[in-house]
Amino acid sequence: MAAAFTIAYAVIYVICTEVNLPLITYHPAIGEIDMLWRPVKRGPAMYWYGWMLTSLIGAVMVAGVATLVPEAWLQRAIAFGSFLAVSYLVVYSIALFIYDQASVEMEFLKWRSLSLVAAALIASILVTAIPREWHKRLWYGWVCVVPIGAIAVLAYYLVPYFTQ
Amino acid sequence: MIFWTTLLIIHGLLALALLGAVTHQAVALWWPVRASAGSFVARFRSVPSTSYVGAIIVLYVATFILGAWIYTQYRFTARLALEQLRFFKTVGIFELKEHLATIGLILLPAYWAYWRKSKSEEYAAARKSVTLLLAILVWSNFLIGHVANNARGMGS
Numbered sequence: 001m002a003a004a005f006t007i008a009y010a011v012i013y014v015i016c017t018e019v020n021l022p023l024i025t026y027h028p029a030i031g032e033i034d035m036l037w038r039p040v041k042r043g044p045a046m047y048w049y050g051w052m053l054t055s056l057i058g059a060v061m062v063a064g065v066a067t068l069v070p071e072a073w074l075q076r077a078i079a080f081g082s083f084l085a086v087s088y089l090v091v092y093s094i095a096l097f098i099y100d101q102a103s104v105e106m107e108f109l110k111w112r113s114l115s116l117v118a119a120a121l122i123a124s125i126l127v128t129a130i131p132r133e134w135h136k137r138l139w140y141g142w143v144c145v146v147p148i149g150a151i152a153v154l155a156y157y158l159v160p161y162f163t164q
Numbered sequence: 165m166i167f168w169t170t171l172l173i174i175h176g177l178l179a180l181a182l183l184g185a186v187t188h189q190a191v192a193l194w195w196p197v198r199a200s201a202g203s204f205v206a207r208f209r210s211v212p213s214t215s216y217v218g219a220i221i222v223l224y225v226a227t228f229i230l231g232a233w234i235y236t237q238y239r240f241t242a243r244l245a246l247e248q249l250r251f252f253k254t255v256g257i258f259e260l261k262e263h264l265a266t267i268g269l270i271l272l273p274a275y276w277a278y279w280r281k282s283k284s285e286e287y288a289a290a291r292k293s294v295t296l297l298l299a300i301l302v303w304s305n306f307l308i309g310h311v312a313n314n315a316r317g318m319g320s
Contacts, residue, residue: 002277009270017263028236043240048262049232059270140290143274144297147267154263161256 003143004066007078009059010150013051018157022050023057075138076127078146083126085149087119168237175230176309182223183306189216190299193292213295217279221272224302228269231309235262242316254315261308268301 016022025034029043038045066074092115099109108114188211197210238258246255275298278291 002273006270006274010267013263013266013270026236029240044244046236046239048235048266052266140278140287141293143271143290144293147271147297151264151267155260158256158259161252161259164250164252 001063001067003138003140004074005059005063006143007146008062008066009055010147011081012058012062013055014150014153016051016054017154020047021054022047023053024050026050071138072135075135078138078142079130079135080123080127082142082146082149083123084119087122087126088115091115091118091122168234171230171234172313175227175234176313178223178227178230179302179306179309182220182227183302185216185220185223186295186299186302189213189220190295193295214279214282217276217282220298221276224268224272224298228265231265242312246316249316251315254312257308258312261305261312264301264305264308268298268305271298271301 020037022037023035025036025038026032026046026049027034027038027041027043028046030041032041037047037050092112095109095115099106102109188208191209192211192213195209197206243255243258271294274290275294278287278294281287282291
């Protein structure tokens, strides 16, 4: 359950920060707290606490469900999710590269949903190709691999700060 | 201002204690002493790793809570000054610190679970990797906090 909580939290936290889904918004200059996302009032608005709370609720729910499902399913689901994330990154990068290099307009290559479908297909094939033995138990290495992946994504989105 | 400076000093001291504890544990786990400890380095490596678990969790949570509290003050004082001074790299690296601190916090349940069964060989690899990752996160946050404080911190 602890492993499922950590893994789920890392994934949900990345989604919350990128899509901006805070449970609360804190306005430090005036000391006010609003529910959900709110724009700045007087002074800046802080969403970090809200992202953590949203992720906490999501991760507790996922961890609860994880205790009910067989370990093999959990292993399969995490493997699928990890392959999906990496595949999406590769497929979408290749699609954008081709779009940039192509001499004709291929707008569809910029569609994220198309890359996501392709990534899901690749992830399904990879999960199926993995030996059955590997899926019997939950691999505890996910507890490090998934948070490291989350850090990589979070760091990538901070790149603009370092290129100004 | 004295209040926030005091909190920042306590936050720094807690972080220092956490840094020492997690480094001790990680080194003892990854580079254990086989023979009797003689030198300073060997004694550093020969500490009983299990005894650090509770202290590390308590120190991490306490440091995190204090940091999250001080962050409210940073957000509308120091950060605005950093942005006006165009210290965007410092602002960016501090943004990374908030994410690293969160990831470190959520590692704690798994860290505790793996160390609770410290005699179990099944969890040995997971224990080692989680402890190392936690140590790296603590070191990163300590250094980032130090850099940010040097840019626009106490008394500035």
